[in-house]
Structures are given as structure tokens and as C-alpha cells.
Amino acid sequence: MEYTLLILLLPFFSFLFLGICGKWLSHKTAGLVGTSVLGIVTILSYMTAYAYFTAPRGADGTFATLLPYNFEWLPMGNLHFDLGIMLDPISVMMLIVISTVSLMVHIYSFGYMHGERGFQRYYAFLSLFTMSMLGLVVATNIFQMYMFWELVGVSSYLLIGFYFTSPAAIAASKKAFIVTRFADMFFLIGILIYGYFVGTFNFVEAGADGQVVDTMGQICGFDADAAKFIPVALGLMFIGGAGKSAMFPLHIWLPDAMEGPTPVSALIHAATMVVAGVFLIARMMPLLQSFGTIGGHTVLGIVVWVGVFTAFYAAAVACAQSDIKRVLAFSTISQIAFMMVALGVCTELPTGHHHVGSLGYMASMFHLFTHAMFKALLFLGAGCIIHAVHSNEMSAMGGLRKYMPITHITFLIACLAIAGIPPFSGFFSKDEILTACFAYSPFVGWFMTAIAAMTAFYMFRLYYGIFWGTENEELHAHHTPHEAPLVMTLPLIFLAIVTCAAGFIPFGHFVSADGQAYDIHLDWGVAGTSIVIAVCSILLATFIYIRKRQPVADSMAEKFSGLHRWAYKRFYMDEVYQYVTHRIIFARISKPIAWFDRHIIDGFFDFLAWGANALGYNIRGLQSGAVQKYAFVFFLGILALTLLFLLA
């Protein structure tokens, strides 16, 4: 497995090459270099996965954790920071997810970013991002993970702010960077506490005889005294994870981050970076199980409730959005919350029954995998649509199914997958999550099922709004939408095929809570309920949104009285739906939540910035330029210190 090092090095060199020499390359060459390097990385990742999963299982029925590289990098007293590559089922799975989506985005960007200024820079940043994300998942220790975690933050900052001439993009990139760094601060404190009390940062270590030692497993055996602070550290790490994975109330950066180029949203805000928090929790799972209790509350319990609330909140807000990328953004938040909840409901990992205590772990990773594929597909599809109509607003769309058949079909497949309709992949993974939730508590189970129904509703609202409904004749008159070029539709087709097929992967054979092979079997009680509910939601959305509302025709109808009654009735019917959905559901529930989001949550962060600014302004008078005053303040300082010392 020595070649795994190349998986990290190749994108890094491609970043350096494109970053330094990009200026002298044509757009085409730069794109080809970036894409072909990523192609090799993808092949290597697939080879790694194949070699890893086809190797014989160990005596206990699990896949061995491999440590192809690990070297001591910075020793610090008895602690040391290592850099290395660790292969275990979830990191190998992530390698596949990241390299696949990234490759698709690389290919797609050829068409989407065609002719943009800074095309080479864009590919350089994409390479950097991919390298950081890959480094994060193969980290052998929490510190390496943090290093790459921050690097992911930096490269996503660069990518969101790619259109650096647009003030909105700049504000968004800054917001994303600062909010996630605010969360990362807690992560770092968590790491410090962890290192201090545990004495090592490593997940695994190379043993004396070439064996891989499960350091984390040993930590689980710590006595209660030394372990007192580990839950606090884990809780702080979860805050860091919640920041990157956009959990409430740290989610505010994600919708704004949609200002970046759409392929970037597909890569970063759908498939890879935002699931880093989920991955972190999965990685720390053995510790969370062993000592996750702070003052009577388990950290996993907190994860569940934060996840449940975020899932509901984001789904509700998604119903009231008109910008298609924002709908997708809130849907991402909601889906990631599903994964978080699934991890949180893992109550008994090492010995738990597959279908009761520890199903959530497998379910969460499975959903991460399928979601990455279909959400990337949705974003890339949205990119094609935006490319065609030059707007993000649903009002500019409608009736596009005639013009963009490939985008239409692939988008529909993704919508069916996210809504949880068999045989698409989302059905299988979501079903496992719901089963795990029902095993945890019926309330959580039913609640999550209801949110799954909301998901189906808003996704089909989006779908009908884009591809059906009224065509925007005015816009289309001077610019007929057209299907995207092949280089953009190919990734769509590929991802659509994956979305159709991924559900049938025996995922439990590769990733499961205790590492042993596990056959996924559907709990038809849960599956049946969720299918029925999803179909009902889709029908409701169809009923409301499929029709053509034609305001121009309506006004014509008023003039021509024969058609008037028909027009009136239609209008009336629409008004009923309008009233029920918009006045009651949206205005009473979604709008206030959206308002709360914009004003209270956002406002709090704005207030912090404003406060710092205002305070800075008010204490400026101290710095007047008069030497006497300076000496006086100096003297006051001495006086204060003396008093402090005498009283202390």
C-alpha cells in the first residue's frame, strides 16, 4: 500500500505546479493537468479500496487497520505529533467519495468555468482542496486531522471567494472562514485538553513488531480518574465538527457560501468538507462510547438533539427559499444532520446488536456515501441550469424540461433518491438511519420520518419549479435555454448511474460498527412507512406546483369573459393552496424560522463584530499623541500593578 502516499502528493504537486506556472499555461492545459492528476488519484484510491477490501479479514472478522506511513514529525516533551496515512474502512470509503466527486467536479468545471478569468488559479485551488480533504480522512492522529482541517478551511475560503470582484462572494468567504474558525477554536482547545490528559494524539500507532496498535482502544481502558476530562475534550471537538458540518447555530455560513462557483458548492458544500464533522464524530466513536458523559448528559445525546433540531430547522427553511442553490444548501444541512443523528443514536458500539444499538454508525456512513453522490449530482445539475438561464432564482426558470432533457432526468433521479424512493440509493441509507432512530426512541424515529417527508416535499417543489410550471417567456425570448455541453452532462450521467446503483452495494460488508460483515436487511415496517410518506409528500408537491400559472393569461381572461370563470376558478384554487402553504406553513412556521435565522442568529455574530468595532472607536482618545499623557498612563499602570500585587 506504499502508493497511497501518492494520493496525497499528486494533488499537492499539481497545486504547486498550477499555482506557480499556471500563468504561462493555457486554460485547456491547466485544466487537463489538474483533471488528469485527479484521474490518477481516483484510480489509486479505487486500487487502494480494492486491495483493502479484498484482503482477507483478521481472526476476529474485521478488516485490519493499516498504517502504510507514519513518521514522528514534531516531538514536544512526551507528546509528539505524527504525520502519516491510516487506512481503515471509513477512511478508505472517504477516499472513494472524495476522489470520485472531485474528479467529476474537475471534469464538469471544464465547461462551467469556461473562459473565466483565473481558470488556472481555480484548478490550483481545487487540487489544494482535494489534497487537504484526503489528508484529513487518512490522518493517523487528531492533530494531523486538525492541520488538514484548517487547510480545508483555507482552501474553501479561497474557492468561495473565487469571484473576488463580487462583494457578496467576498463577504461569504470571510463569513465561512471566520465562523468555522470560531468553531475550530473549541476544537483546538479540545485537542489541547485531550493531549494533556491522554498523553497521545494518535488514533493508532506502529507497534514494535510491525503490528498496528489500537491506541484509541487502549485509551478506552483508562481509569475513571484520568478520564475525567476526556468527555469535555470530546464535547469541544464536537463544536468544531458542528462548525464545519454546519449544525445549528453554526450553520449560518453555508447558505452564504453558495456565492462561490457552483461546482465548488458541489465539491465542498455537498460531498466533502461539510461531512468532515460527521467523519470526526465517527472517528472518535469508540471514545464517545466509553466516556461521553458530562454532568449526566452524554455527548452523543447532545449530538442527537442538535442533529434532530438542525434537521427540522433546515428542512423548514428550505421550504421557503426561492434561490435554487439555497434550497440545496439548506437541504444539505438537513441531510448532514441526519448523519449526525444516526451517529448519535449509536449507544452501544463494541458489543451492540447490529440492528439495535450500533446500526447508526453504519447507517450514517452509508448515507454519507450516497448523499455525497446524489447531492453532488443535484448541485452540478443546478449548475447546468444556472449556466442556461443565468440566474439562481426559480422565477427565471420553469418549463426547462423541454430544453435540458439530460439535466432534467438526472435531476429527477437525484430528487427521487433524496426523497427516499426505492430503488434509488437514498432510500436504502435513509431507511437504515430511520431504523436506528426507531431503535433509539420512537419519538426520534417518528420525528425524523416527518422530516424525511418534508425533504421529499421541498425537493419536488424545487424540481417542479425548475422543470415544470410556467416558463419565463420574457427571459427565454431573447435567450433560449439550451442543454449544457457534453463535458458537463457526462459527470451528471455518471453520478446518476451511481445514484441508481449505490443502494445495492452491500455496504455493511465494508463498514460496520464492530468491523464485522453485516448484511443490510430492510425493516419493512419502517421502510414501508417512509415510502408511503415520501410518496404522499411528492404527490402534494406535484399537486401544488406542477401546474402552469400564467399571470399574463389570467389578465387576458379578465378581459375575455368566456374564459373568465375558468381563469377565476383556477386562480381561486391556487389561492387556496397558496393560503395553506404560504400563509400557514410558510408564513407561520418557515418565515419566522427564516427570520430568526437572519436576525437573531446572524445578528448575534454581527453584534460581536460591531461591538469590537465600536469599542475600538471609543477608546481611541487614549492614544492622543501627547507625551505627558503617555507618561501619566504609564504611571497609572505602575500604580495599578502595585495595588494588584499588594492586594493579591
Place this chain on the structure above:
Amino acid sequence: MTIDYSQFLSMSEEVSLLAVVLVLFIADLFACGKEERALACAGGDDTACGCPCGGHVRALLPVVLLLAQTIFILCNINTNAAAVSSAFGGMYESSGMMTALKATLNVGAIIVFLMSSKWLGAAENRIKQGEFYTVTLFTLLGMYFMISSGHFLMFFIGLELASIPMTALIAYDKKRTESAEAGAKFILLALFSAALLLYGISLLYGAAGTLYFSKMASMPVNLLSILGLVLFISGMGFKISLVPFHLWTADTYEGAPTPVTAFLSVISKGSAAFVLFTILAKVFGTGTGFFGLWSVGFFWIIVVSITVANLFAIRQKNLKRFMAFSAISQAGYLVLAVMGVTEQGMAALVFYLLVYLAANLGAFAVIHVVEQNSGKVGIDDYNGLYKTNPKLAFLMTLCLFSLAGIPPFAGFFSKFFVFMAAFNAGYYLLVFIALVNTVISLYYYLLIVKAMYIKENDSPIAAFTSDCGTRAALVLCTVGVILLGLVSAFYDGLSHLAGIAL
């Protein structure tokens, strides 16, 4: 009484630096003797005005000599635990860590010399080019003595030798009012603080009956010694520019010529922080009753320094003033390493200084070269710099990212080690406050990045080619910003030396 002159041999670092200063001093006499000649040079090139040494040689000589001296002291570095050499009855002490610090300061001085070469070669400065080098190196010599002192008087002499020539440097552009004003302000406040410091030392003498660091640890804790400690801390607070002893900083930084500001912000500050560490460890260390007192004192000083400086920095319009407040807040992090006076803290402090040196001097080199070529130092003037001078803007961004502590740049590691040291010493709350402040500092460092890359400007700073000296300085700083953190040898070496020193 006879003096054993062989004792000077154990001061090889100071003696070799003095030799460098003298060689430069004498070379300057022959370099361009007559003022008229220098004035004749004003318009023409170097060969035409008849200087025996051309402009390039005059700029290169100090760099080469100082580099040779740095290599010399590094070759003789004392890595042996038993042999902390001392001379003159304990007035002078030297350990490997001190040598490492002196070498670090030398590198800083070399970078400052490199970045100022073109500025010094300009017509109005050529006549006093030699002074710049000798005066700068005299302050460096003062810092050497300060670092290696084993006695409060030795320390005070070193301190004064470091600060009085500094005034001359600040007022180097004597015809520019701001420079002269900055010099005047600096000397007035430096005298004020020096007088108080000396008063503090006299009180300590009263309390302990001796001024040898090694013999003062048994000093009783009473009003006399406490006041002495307070005055000592305030004097050092002035040098390191900690709140509330910092008020001179912004005006002086703004008025002084930019290379001098760079020197002041890194080298002068760094040496003082190290001395603060050693004296606190030796005289007011963990075993004494003073430890609890100054721990509380520095807790508040650090909190206030970092926070107040961050708040002021947000509002600045002038980049040099901005850097002044950034430097005050960085000083807070530097002193964070002093807390607990542990081995790890000492290694973290010197490493922080090394990294800060690369990042801050890099930023100042950009400011200086922009100022030289366009005369502009306002933050708004930097709007759109990326479009006209992309490389400079990029290097500036690297340096600012390092200052803000974003991985994988060196600044992240240095901050991390400082936090880790303070955390291990038990100052959890302080580490938390410092961490919150790093987020605020990210905000204002990004303001500069935003100005350079994003803001529109109708008349941006015109594109220009920077001179070789500045380029060399920038290359050194960039390499430092990138490699210091990633190559673990630096921190390893320092932590080994710290193990010996304490």
C-alpha cells in the same frame, strides 16, 4: 588588583560583534570620506563619484560581516549542559540558548540591512549610511549584554546601550518632522521608564543586599522588594510595549523610518522578552513568594495587551500604526510563554520570536518597498495592490496569515507551542482568552488582505520592480514563514537548548 584578561575570551560573542562594528566604523571612514564627494554622488553613478568602495560594497559589507559573525557564534554554540560559562565573577553568563537567541537577532538585523540597502543608498542618506550600520549594531551589542547579564547593573547598562542609539535610529530622517518627533517622544519616555527601572533596581538592592541574579532568590517578600518588582516589570513592559506601557509604540512606529520600525518591532522587543523570562526565572522564580504576584500581574497585562491592541488595530488607517498595534498584541502572546517560566515556555518563546521575526520583517519589507516606490503607507492606498504588484501582495498575505496563526504557516506552530506551554503551566483561562483574540486578529489581518485583493481603486500603487536587497530579504522571510514550522529541527533544537538553560 589585576584583571584576568582571558575572561574576555568567554565573551567571544560580544567581542566578535564589537570587532564587526569597529571594522565597519573604520571602513566607513575610507569609504566615502568627504561630504562634498558624497554630494557629488547625488546624481551620478558610483564609479563616477570616486568612492573607493561602490554603493553595493557599502551595503554588502555589513551583511557579509554580520553573517560571518553569526556563523562564528553558531559554530561555537554551547550545547553542553554542564558548561554554562560565566565571567567577571558572575556579571556575565552565557548559555547555548542565549547564543541561539543572539544568532536569531543577528538574522533579524541582516534582514533589516538587506531591506534598507536601497533606501540607504539614496542621495539624501548616502552620507550617513555608515552611521546606520554602526548605530544599529551598537544597539545589538547592548542587547547581547542585556541577554547575557548576570547582574542587574550589567543588565541596565545593556538596556541603555540598546535604547540610546535606538533614538538616533528613530530620528534618522532628521529632516522629516515625524521622524524627529518620534525620536523625541521615544527618548523622553525611554528615559522616564529607565529612571523608574533604575529606581526599582535600587529598591531591590535595598531588599536583597546584592544585585547578582544568582544570589537574589532568597530576597524577602516585603513592600520594598514588591515595589522593586513592579518597577522592573513596568520598565520591561515599556521595552516589550505591553499595555499600559505601550503608548509610545504607535507614534514611534509611524514616525520612524520603516526599517527602523521593523528593527524596533522584532529585535528590540524580542531581546527584552527573553531577558524578562530569564530574570523572572532566576530572581523571582517559582520557588519564591514573588511568583504568585507576578503571575497575577502578567495575567492581566497579557489579557489587556492582546485585547486592547486588537481593538485599536481594527480602527487604524495607517499601515505602520496598524503594525504597531499588531506588534503590541503579538507581544502579549510572546509574554504568554513567560507564564510559569517552564522549559517548554522558554523554547516556545524563542521559537515564537524566530517565527514572528520572519513574518513581521517580511510584512515590513513589503511596506518599506511600497513606501520607497510610491510614498504611500495608508491601508486604503493598498487597495488593488494585487492587480499591479501581485507578488508583493501575495508575500504580504503569507506574512499576515502567519501573523494570524493560520496553519500550515509557521505562525500557527509558534502560537500553538506558546499555548501548549501556558496550558501545561495551568493557565487555562488565559489560553482561552488568547485563543478568542486570535479569531479577532484574523479579522483585522484579513482587512489588509481584502484591501489588496478585493477593493477597487482608481489609482492603485503603480507596478514597480523591487531592488535586490529587498528581494533577498523577502525571500528569507518567506522561506522562514513556510519552513520554520514544517521543519521540526528548529523547535527540537530550541527545546534541547532550553532543557540545558533551565
